[in-house]
Amino acid sequence: MSSLSSGARHGVLFVCATPIGNLQDVTLRVLDTLRQVDLIAAEDTRVALKLLNRFGIRKPLISYHQHSSPRRTRYLLERLRAGASIALVCNAGTPGVSDPGVPLVREALKAGVQVVPVPGPSAVTAALSVSGMDGQRFLFLGFLPRNRKERQALLEQVRAVPFTLVLYESPHRLRATLHDLWTILGDRTVTLCRELTKVHEEIALTTLSALHKRFENEEPVGEFTLVIEGAVPSSPPVRDEDVDAFLHQLLAQGWSVRDAAKETARRFSIPRAVAYRRALQLQR
Structure with missing residues (x-):
């Protein structure tokens, strides 16, 4: 772990990965970092407090999320420049990977502040590891656009990509997303990962058509990660x-x-x- 000495010219920004469901997945290094920093910038301080209380950590918290104003970013940057050490955490997983944190990290790097990754849980890698799909090359799409036309346009862009596709989806948008996936990508193999690391975790190898049919009659519950096989390159037609x-x-x-x-x-x-x-x- 990088030194947290107050004698440093600048402070240090620690980008900390936190559990995606099971609090026991937190790493020893993350806990050590959270105990030593001067301040914790959290996507939701209430969520962060549950983790801190679970491991008996008492540190000042400040909210930092996707709707935070530039003023909040400037404030945190000023603290770093003054020598403070700050841990950046999101509600689940790794900040900056389909989660808040990018503006602060970027400004810290531009200002010459040391930025240190403290890796750990990630729904992307967790889903890939149990998907039975090729993880050598994959394309992470995060959450697809809410707007239907924008979502369909993005899927058209990746339709011919031969790499495994990974995306997140919320329960209330799952049906519409599955419809567009099936319509645009075709009936591909997909691994459904629902509620990863939580009590009601589900991992199922199926197809887009079967998944679409299932959730026409079943109410989606929980957070979803879908791992979809890439496009199979087609041979040019024989003349x-x-x-x-x-x-x-x-x-x-x-x-x-x-x-x-x-x-x-x-x-x-x-x-x-x-x-x-x-x-x-x-x-x-």
């Missing part, structure tokens, strides 16, 4: 002229119609009967 040119070359070399058709079918991944018919036509 007749390319097939004919290849067949003509083989026949000119003395290949039999049967053997030329077999080799052409293998080369272009087309039915052997189709290649055979085209070879006969070329011989006439």
Whole structure:
């Protein structure tokens, strides 16, 4: 952990990941940091207080969320410049990852203030780890736009992306989102992660069509993370002229119609009967 010495020219901003449901998932380093800082900037001080009380931590709290004014950012930056150490926390997970915190982190970096990540729980990585999907390359979409046209436009942009897609959704918007996902992306495999690390946690490998059908008749409850398979690259269509040119070359070399058709079918991944018919036509 970076030094919290008051002798430093500037203070330190610690970006702390907090549990996404189960308070026991908090890391020892986060607890140590929260005990030592001068101030905790929290998305919701009431939520942060539950974590602090659970582990007997008493520190000053100040609210800092997506609707905080630039004045609040300037105040926190002034405290950092004066040598204070501040822990930035959100309600669940990692600040800045589909959660508040970006303006303060950016301004601190621009001002030359040391910014230290204190990693821990994240719904993105937790969902990926249990999804059964390829996590080597993935695209995190956060919460999709509330506006239907904007949401559909974003999905059109990522429809052909071959990487695994990860997104968050709230229960009251889940049905509309599933409808757009199914309509635009097609019936892909999806892993439903609901209430991760909480009492009613659910993880299910299914399809977008099945999920859409399920929640037409079932009221969505809880917070959702969806992990969706990426687009499968499609092969370019086979052109007749390319097939004919290849067949003509083989026949000119003395290949039999049967053997030329077999080799052409293998080369272009087309039915052997189709290649055979085209070879006969070329011989006439």
